[in-house]
Amino acid sequence: MAAISTFFLLFLIPIVPLSILAILALIVRPRPIKIPIKSRHVFITGGSSGIGLALAHRAAAEGARVSILARSAGKLEEAKKEIQLATGVEVATFSADVRDYDAVSKAIDESGPIDVLIVNQGVFTAKELVKHSPEDVKFTIDVNLVGSFNVIKAALPAMKVRKDRGPASISLVSSQAGQVGVYGYAAYSASKFGLQGLAQALQQEVIADDIHVTLIFPPDTNTPGFEEEQKSRPEVTAIIAASSGSMETEEVARKAMDGIKAGKFTVSCNFEGFLLSLATTGMSPQRSFWLAFLEVITAGPIRLIALFFQWDWYKAIEKWSKTKTK
Numbered sequence: 301m302a303a304i305s306t307f308f309l310l311f312l313i314p315i316v317p318l319s320i321l322a323i324l325a326l327i328v329r330p331r332p333i334k335i336p337i338k339s340r341h342v343f344i345t346g347g348s349s350g351i352g353l354a355l356a357h358r359a360a361a362e363g364a365r366v367s368i369l370a371r372s373a374g375k376l377e378e379a380k381k382e383i384q385l386a387t388g389v390e391v392a393t394f395s396a397d398v399r400d401y402d403a404v405s406k407a408i409d410e411s412g413p414i415d416v417l418i419v420n421q422g423v424f425t426a427k428e429l430v431k432h433s434p435e436d437v438k439f440t441i442d443v444n445l446v447g448s449f450n451v452i453k454a455a456l457p458a459m460k461v462r463k464d465r466g467p468a469s470i471s472l473v474s475s476q477a478g479q480v481g482v483y484g485y486a487a488y489s490a491s492k493f494g495l496q497g498l499a500q501a502l503q504q505e506v507i508a509d510d511i512h513v514t515l516i517f518p519p520d521t522n523t524p525g526f527e528e529e530q531k532s533r534p535e536v537t538a539i540i541a542a543s544s545g546s547m548e549t550e551e552v553a554r555k556a557m558d559g560i561k562a563g564k565f566t567v568s569c570n571f572e573g574f575l576l577s578l579a580t581t582g583m584s585p586q587r588s589f590w591l592a593f594l595e596v597i598t599a600g601p602i603r604l605i606a607l608f609f610q611w612d613w614y615k616a617i618e619k620w621s622k623t624k625t626k
């Protein structure tokens with residue numbers, strides 16, 4: 301007890317937090333970086349709908365050369381028209397399934413060396429695992445996780461030897477369900493948690509090539525994909541997801557693009573998401589010494605808050621399963 305209060309008393313003496321700040325300013329790695337967007341080649345998978353389409357709009361409006369990739373040629377064509385109408389910019393479109401490495405590789409080679417790669421494609425159906433077919437589980441992992449490997453592997457060689465000597469970026473659109481497991485999202489959460497391992501390892505491998513990795517964690521976002529998902533989402537999934545509210549597509553795209561430009565490793569999109577990132581930061585890299593400081597001093601209290609959320613969620617699950625078995 302005495303030891304604990306002495307520890308907290310130390311924080312009343314400004315010299316202690318100040319020296320922690322100073323030490324963090326010296327040691328945080330990788331170093332802060334800014335990623336320019338103007339006049340660069342931005343390649344977005346899943347760029348024909350929702351968050352990807354909104355990101356393509358933003359990139360085009362900011363003066364980038366934009367390429368988008370998705371399966372449906374029809375949706376790609378529509379997206380292209382929409383962006384041209386709004387910004388006057390003609391985006392290049394590539395029809396390919398991210399599960400097909402050769403097709404992805406061909407599209408990326410055709411598009412030319414990439415400066416900013418945004419891996420955003422994703423599929424989601426919320427369903428209890430007992431009701432999820434093995435094929436559908438595999439489909440989720442294949443598109444969200446293996447597909448992301450395919451896209452990055454296909455783009456990386458040319459990114460490493462790019463002529464444009466500016467800092468490059470590889471960003472991945474995860475989900476808050478990629479930071480905490482959520483009822484109904486066993487397959488989806490697993491596919492998105494996988495991106496965390498991929499991103500952390502990849503950042504170490506590409507830092508010497510001046511390539512910077514960003515992971516984006518949106519909450520529920522009002523996209524065409526989300527509209528579809530809601531038709532069959534279990535009630536408990538919706539209750540738990542509501543802890544973080546929902547956001548508009550443009551708002552998420554703005555947060556994502558700002559995070560990419562600021563070279564952040566972790567990008568949260570709302571206040572709950574910021575708390576969730578603090579709670580789950582673990583061994584992830586941190587470029588900002590301010591945020592590193594916040595992580596250090598909130599580690600204990602944020603764990604307490606996290607446990608209250610779990611308490612709340614398990615109460616909801618219990619209540620719901622009782623009404624169901626009646």
Ligand SMILES: NC(=O)C1=CN([C@@H]2O[C@H](COP(=O)(O)OP(=O)(O)OC[C@H]3O[C@@H](n4cnc5c(N)ncnc54)[C@H](OP(=O)(O)O)[C@@H]3O)[C@@H](O)[C@H]2O)C=CC1
Binds near residue numbers: 347351443519
């Ligand atoms: N909306 C939400 O609530 C949230 C979404 N996210 C994540 O954000 C990302 C975008 O989601 P959102 O905008 O809602 O999704 P949408 O369903 O609106 O759009 C998905 C995009 O991905 C493309 N896509 C899907 N499967 C493949 C494939 N196999 N190969 C190539 N392209 C593919 C789609 O085109 P096509 O079908 O023609 O291939 C489309 O362009 C996803 O990774 C999702 O997990 C994260 C948190 C919340």
Ligand SMILES: CCCCCCCCCCCCCCCC(=O)[C@@H](N)CO
Binds near residue numbers: 541
């Ligand atoms: C310590 C503090 C914790 C703070 C609160 C945490 C709240 C977490 C809620 C998880 C929401 C998951 C939404 C998934 C959205 C998604 O990806 C689907 N719509 C499919 O696209």
